[in-house]
Amino acid sequence: MTDMIERPAREPALRLEGIVKTFPGVRALDGVDFEVMPGEVHALLGENGAGKSTLMKVLAGMYQPDGGTIVIAGREVRMATPLEAKRQGIVLIHQELSLVPEMSAAENIYLGELPRKSFGRVDWKTLYARSDAILERLRCSFRGDATVAHLSIANQQMVEIARALTVDARVVVFDEPTASLTDAEKVVLFDIINDLKAQGVGIVYISHRMDEIFTLSDRITVLRDGQYRGTLDTAATNEDEVTRLMIGRSLDLSRDTTPARLGDTVLEVRDLTCAPHFEDVAFSVRAGEVVGFYGLVGAGRTAIAEALFGLRSCESGMIRVAGKEVTIDSPEQAIALGISLVPENRKEQGLVLQMSCRDNMTLPQVQDLTAGPFVSSGAEIAIFDQYRDRLAIKTPSWRQPVGVLSGGNQQKIVIGKWLSMQPRVLIVDEPTRGIDVGSKSEIHGLLRELAAQGYAVIVISSEMPEVLRVSDRIVAMYHGRITREFSADEVTEDALVQAISGIGVELVS
Amino acid sequence: MLDRLKAGGPAIARQGILVAFIVFMIAFTIMSDRFMTADNLMSVFRQSAIIGVMALGVTIVVIGGNLDLSVGSMLSFATVLVVDLHDKIGPELAIPVMFLATLCLGAVNGFLVGILRLNSLIVTLGMLSVIQGLVLIYSGGQNVDIVDQQGTWFALFGRGAIFGIATPIVMFGLMALVFHVIMTTMPFGRRVYAVGGNPTASVFSGIPRSRVVFTTYLISALCVGVAAVMLGSRVMGSQNNVGQGYELQVLAAVILGGTSLLGGAGSVLRTVLGVLMLAFIQNGLILMGQPYYTQWLVTWAVIIVAVWLDVAAKRGRLLSPIA
Structure with a gap:
């Protein structure tokens, strides 16, 4: 399944061809093609783990691809660092905000490149003037001197976007931007995306939400299990077709x-x-x-x-x-x-990362696994072995600090920890x-x-x-x-x- | 150097304190002929016992993810109290009363940090001054003495010996062993490591985090009580600020022992190593005729280098742009 529509005649702002990225044991990207035209909103779809984030990290210079080429404005480039990607005009707006909450919006927008006067003093006047101009362009209700911590999540996202606009952005990537926005805030965000689009910026829009994708995008590219599944013209497709591409079958979810x-x-x-x-x-x-x-x-x-x-x-x-x-x-x-709870955030709530796999698994019941006043190592290992086998947890030994395991195996440790409590x-x-x-x-x-x-x-x-x-x-x-x-x-x-x-x-x- | 550290570094750096300890011992042996003598070694052991016992308790607090800087003035408090009460109500009552009062101070720390979840640095730094204030109010600014220094069995703890070994050494050794067993083989120890390693995950695992932290402060206070008995008995009197500065020595020993100030990692036995190393550095410098302020300079220089090597080993390089 290759492109289903003809390529527009103009030069793409960005083209990725045959990108391959492997991690130990996983082929995260397997020959993925993707392109964005100037002034286009190109949605990137796929289930969690389909390779969207990996592809964007390659694009942002955070990962080096093992194969394939990146072409920006007709020239093949190699981006070794996020800074180089930024210089090429590629800007990522992350799902998790990366702002310094105690600083002003203006300082965040120009973080690391504050305008200077003589003797290295910060040129506050220029800083505020420039950032206010950008915030105005984004139709923000606050100004550059507002403290980020006091802004709503949506406005914080605006600061993040404003930061993207300080560079001459060629391509802006939005990764799940609406996850924490209210409906009203979404409308503003969509306006901004349309503005950027009108200014000829190429937009990559990653989201799980079909309605947003069909409202905003011009084209949709679908990934599944690290593979390119096709690119569709939004106007000429429907949710069924996209879903089928995305999950490999119709809505009948086995x-x-x-x-x-x-x-x-x-x-x-x-x-x-x-x-x-x-x-x-x-x-x-x-x-x-x-x-x-x-x-x-x-x-x-x-x-x-x-x-x-x-x-x-x-x-x-x-x-x-x-x-x-x-x-x-x-x-x-x-x-x-x-009652047992496997919490949503396994690293913060589920595990003590520096502790061994066994100790993590037995933590809720360690006071009961005793021989006299001492913890019975044998009883602990028996429990660990039982749930390692039952859940097929891959770890060389129970001594392994849980922090070094893969996400899937860590999650299985947390599940094992609570299953071993024999919950109702x-x-x-x-x-x-x-x-x-x-x-x-x-x-x-x-x-x-x-x-x-x-x-x-x-x-x-x-x-x-x-x-x-x-x-x-x-x-x-x-x-x-x-x-x-x-x-x-x-x-x-x-x-x-x-x-x-x-x-x-x-x-x- | 960088590559070297990356390749073989972590393993060596983890034993860095042990290596440094041996290096210092050899150096002092060469530089002073009085250093490696049974008399000198025994006197170093005996002198290190007081700081050592306190460091055991603080190690447990630190593994639990907190600090205890109040132990210095808590030692003043406990020592003044036990010495003062010795002549008033007799040692058999003075000792339990002192322990009770000291445990109350530990409970205040434990309540503020464990239950109210206040920052332990601020709380125990505050308590450092508060307790010093209490001592001065109690003593009216006077130092206290035991009048009949020869006739009291209280002398056993600081001046006596058990099976020919100075009592402070025996007590320190026994406590180190007991605490080591608690921390490595008993449920409470596991919980302290868990709470220090990840307080949130501990709560999500049904561990009563507040109670665990509270208990670590009680243990720390208990250790101060033991140290006070040893100190009061040795001196047979007490200045009202006798423990001043001990909190830093204790903390130095804990850090030298490799216990992470971030909590969740560390070991009681390694703190013993830290205590001994600290004591031997100071003793060696004294034997070499260096003034006391040199001890501090050398001690903390050693600590800073030790911490740097430790962090570098974790990062896999000596310098790092990000943590």
Whole structure:
């Protein structure tokens, strides 16, 4: 499948040809082609781990490709460092902001290249004049002297974009720019993208959100498993076709269709409120089923998980575990009730990176694995071995500090840590974030398997394919409320998207 | 040099303190004929015991991810108290009362840092002054003495010997061993490493982080109490600022032992090595006729180089543009 449309006659602002990038054990990019015309918005699509980020890092000079060429304005270039990429007019706007919060917007915009007067003094007048001009061009409501920490996330993103404009940008890459924006803020961002486009800048737009891609883009290039899957003209395609390219099949998301053998209700939540995170939340989970929680970032899904794990106190509501009403004020209590939480951020919340694999895995129960007053090394190793085999964790030894493992194996350590607690309820928050494609499908399989073994599993995910693939039921959340609940049979992508964007919310709540 | 460090560096640098220790020992042996004598070695061991015992406790606080700078004036407090009470209520009551009071101070540290989650540098630096103030109020600015210095069994702890070995050495050795066992083989030790290594992940693992941190400060205070008994017994009196500056010596020993100030990594036994090294450097310099301020210069120069090598080993190079 090569280009489906004819190349425009003009010179592309940027062309990547046959880019190959391998990491130990993984071929992250396998002959990828990609180009952006001046004044074009070119969307880059693919599942997590499809190679989008790797491709952009190659483009930004952070990774060196093992093969292929990069052509900018007709000249083949080699970009050894991010600085060189910037000099070539390639600017990346990261998903995570990289600003100095205590400094002013102007200082951030010109960070590292503040205008100078004699004796190396900063030329504040010029600095503010220039940055104000850029901010004005971006139609920002604040000025250069505003402290970044006091700006909203959206405005911080504007500062990031303003920084991009200080160089004579040829190509600007937006990586998931709307992840933390409100709808109103999105409109402003889209205006800016259209402005840039009108000025002849080439835009690469990376997003999971189909609606945005179809609103903004001129062309769409799809990657899957590190391979180029084709480029489509946005006007001449539709979501179905794009999805098919992206996941390699139609929307039939090869779900494990064996009907769940449902047991008793293990967890029941009624009218649980923890303002401002969530309100009047009610749901239940039975043994043997996977309930997926789907919604946008900030919809309250993680807050519910944290409340169930004793990390947040609720104002009102009722939680029942195995039929008994309980209060959960600390993780210790949650663990004693048989609730386990695999948190969303494995490096910050899940693991002590410098500790060994074994010690991480047994951490929640180390006080029980004792012989007399001493920790029984034998008991610990037995647990580690059991879950290493069961989850196929690849590590040379239990002594290995967990920080050196791959993301997938680290995640398996966290899952193993909580499985070894023999929980009644297993809550998994973003089970496959930042994990390669192979481990991802392994983890999906594992979640299904756990349900089949009688665990009650809650999966929180921001990836629709994931939720569709693993869940028996799907709970959709919007702004701290549950808007709808779907069974796996009745769910459609459209209905799900509506339910998490608050369309028709009034009818339900 | 750079490549060398990259290739074989980390392994050597990890043992850097041991290597430096041996180098110093050899150098002092050559430069002073009084250095490598049984008498001198024993007296160094005995003198290092007080700082050593305190360093054991502080090591545990630091592994747990915090600092304790209050141990210096806490030592003044405990020593003045036990010495003053010795003649008033007798040693058999003075010692437990002193321990109780000192543990209360440790509990204040533990409450402020562990429960209220205040910055440990600020809290314990503040407590350093607060406790010194308490000592001066208690003593009215007077130094205290034990009148009957020969007739009291209290002399055992600082001046006595057990099986022919000076009591302070025996106590230091035993405590080091016990703490080593606690930290390496008992659940509490594992939890301290976890809390220091990643406090958030520890909470997410059901570890009562506040309680763990609180306990580390109690342990530190307990160690100060033991040190106070040894010091009071040795001197049979106490100036009201006797512990001044000990906090830096203790911290120096902990750092020399390779315990990371970021928490989560370190070892009690290596702190013993740090304590001994510190003591031998100071002793060697004294034997060579150097004034006391040279000790500080050399000690901290050694520490800075040790820290640099340690960090360089982790980065794989001596200089780095980013951390």
